[in-house]
Amino acid sequence: MPEPMPLRSEYVKEKLIGQGAMGQVWQGRRGPGGDLVAIKVLRQEYASDRAAVARFVREGMVLTSIDHPHVVPVHDIISGGGMLAIVMALVSGENLRDALARGAFDREKSVTLLGHVAQALAAIHAAGVVHRDVKPENVLVTWRGGAPWGQLTDFGVAHVADGQNITKHETFVGTHAYLAPEVALGRPPTSAVDVYALGVMAYELLAGRRPFTHDTSAALLQAHLNDRPARPPEIDGDHWHVIAACLAKEPDRRPSANDLARLFGGADGLPPDAPPPLPSLPALPQALPTPQALPAPPAGAVAPETLTTSGPTAAIPEAPAEPPPRRRRRWPVVAGLVTALLASTVGGIWYGLPPAEPAAPKPKPTSRFHSIPVTVTSPARGRIKVDFDDASSMSGFQAYRVTSTREIVWLRANQAPPYVERKLNPGAWHCYTVEVLVLNDETPPPAAKPACRMADGRDSTTKP
Template sequence: MRPVGSKYLLEEPLGRGATGTVWRARQRETAGAEAAVPGQPGETVAIKVLKEELAGDPDIVMRFLRERSVLLRLTHPNIVRVRDLVVEGELLALVMDLVDGPDLHRYLRENGPFSPVAAALLTAQVADALAASHTDGVVHRDLKPANVLLRQDGGGMHPMLTDFGIARLADSPGLTRTHEFVGTPAYIAPESAEGRPQTSAVDVYGAGILLYELVSGRPPFSGASALEVLHQHLSAEPRRPSTVPDPLWTVIERCLRKEPDERPSAENLARGLRVVADGIGVHANSAQIGAAENVGALLAPDPAPTAVPGAADPTQVLPNHPGAHDPNAATSVLPHTGGPGGAADPTAVMPPVPPGQPGGGPQDPHPWQNQLRAARDRNDQTQVQYVDPQQDPLRRRPQRQAARPQQPPHQAPPGPQPYQPGPDGYGYPQQHQYQPQQYQQQRYATPQPQQPQQPPPQRYAPPPAPAPEPRAPRQPRQRSANPVRIPGLGCLKGCLVTILVLVVAGWLIWELSPLQGWIGTGRGYWSQLGAWFDTASGWVRDLGGTGN
């Protein structure tokens, strides 16, 4: 168990959200007069501990303290009451009534969508809570099923809207540096996504999305990324589910209008939803059905919507005391100084040149002008000039030349060279100075062959390097008289030689072997072998008889 202040003890976490963690806690002693509900020792409460990034921002802490009276006086049967606020070091917490029941998001995920009548009645109670908060000047700005708790009341469900003021606390300079808007992308209003001024109409838009999700099981707009969802909020129209009656769809369509001025007020929304619930029920009479079909006449916009205060304080207007100032007088920007006719002093752009440096004459350019011209020359665009084909490395053919003995490098005199200031007195070479006449001549003159440029003189000579030993000249490699190479010629030669060898071998076999006789007599291979064997046996027998 972890103590929060001197009056509360945290027991176990109940849920975690974007702005903090909700804990089940127990009250240790009776709260003081600063709390809205003193409570009793041992009483169970819910405490929402805000994130450290919120509690560590002094702007949010000051806003938290300023909103204390607003949050503590916000009471309604459908609003989770804030009992106390705790500020202790880097800990910022809201003490609220504990509601034993799931939130609406979890209930939808486990039980599926509501019937049209049940969805209309539940959303009407949420609209009642919104109307009460708008009357007190508080806009929720983050209305979604996860912020609606369901309290069990005699077998029924009683919705309780929570997290009032959290969006307003989070909308401070310390947090909005990394967030473009406050809220959830699936339930954000178009004006909030665009950064336009927000009013209580953003809560009516969230109530319309909540009602759509209650009857269909999903929000009207979804996508793979938050940017895609925001784009649909700005330009797409919601698709009507097949199970939604016409009067209920009229209410949803009015709440989801893109323009805030076309949406109904929270009070008119609650009244219209109850008329629709009576007209679409199974026991509705003709009068109730007719009233439900004409529900559009009840959904009138709010003539004076509650505005969401900006992050910065409004501009303070000075009181008009007699003789203090003239409101009709011209604005005085700069005081007039001495000069001819009361004119202001001329602007001093360049400081005077120190004595003894070049450029001090009245006609000479100032050293700073030379620096500016040199910088402008370096940033000038590349000039296209004519290049001799013999000097163009992309056009000329490479020519192999016999290696020449390497000349020893030129050795610089030992020691650094003395610093030679340029004509401008700041060490810039003369070739970097801006010369407009020379630039015009180069740009419009007839192209001339490019001359090799001499390298600029070095200010400081590098240290002398030891001369390398001269290498023996490399003998040029002997090349064939025909340097042309045909791809695949070696393979073609091999194929031709193989074909020639096969032709000659076939001719020799045909002429020198008894193949012609075999083909003429029609004798087979095995019969010819048998004939050869009989002939050889006859020879052997003849030789044996001759010997006897």
């Protein structure tokens, strides 16, 4: 076994337990001899993208506050030194893909597990987070008396890769087999993309295969865009109605994750310590009637033209009959000529005017770092105290970023100020800057100078 590797002052990586396209997963501890955790270290190309890191940290701060029995808890986000890592609870189980491969699921267990995932999605959607990569590999399963207990993990990882994959590797964020049509078209993902992926996963669990099984990525994407799978015999009518709604090509035709939690029976299976259910949402939209289902017009009659809308099919009313032509008079002709002359004169004047400047579009809020002044003191040997003004009331406040000589630390509003570092080398200089991550369109101020001092326990606050 390799020697334990300190990841940050309070985390230690111990052994590699998995790896994939995004990075590596390590078993670690919160300090030597501390609680076991799972640490997912993302590939360096993702961690070096400043905008991607800012987006992920913004969502990560939300995820650390989510407490749900079917969501793997996120303990911390680590960023610094060209590294981005997610510290999560260590779940001793298997992922759903492995459980399916060994035939551990029947119909009843599959429906139970789908209810767990739907509840997890409802929780993160209510917090404003979109998973973007729902698939069996990202569902961890433990067994309680022979019954599956599912927990969703790896939320937000696809958000870090957004832009990286599309521009550098010419592919899409997410897994092709579970990719919603609007994502394939390059549209911004919403919570509906998670519902679509859950629909694909439900089809796979209940039918034993995916709805689209093409060999190439191009053919698979075309199927997501254009094909509507038929109901397989393994899926009963009630569950097929739910799955077909999840696989709707239009995002607004899909149910919410909260709807699915109820439809899969998840609301009755919640444990006593689970959070209360989310407010009820409108019922599932009914499928539009197909042309084959419409009644045929009587013989010799002309069928009315129909409009495809989000509601029921409606006939376009016939145009009113034209009135009989009137006897032409001379004065309307003269009036028309005068009107045309005036119109041409006014039009010429208008044409000669400079074109009006189009209204500038209102900029959308973006993630920005605002630097704020800091002072540092050493209240005790080996300890540095970083003081700065409370900026949590700033418009669009997300988090503080404290950058020191050795690491970067992210703090929520209730964690600062001040910030204290311990177990430092008393004979070395330690420098600090503090930035505020905000989501707004304000211009950031000039960067503040770092504040430096030794952790020697003396009162001096400046570096000579």
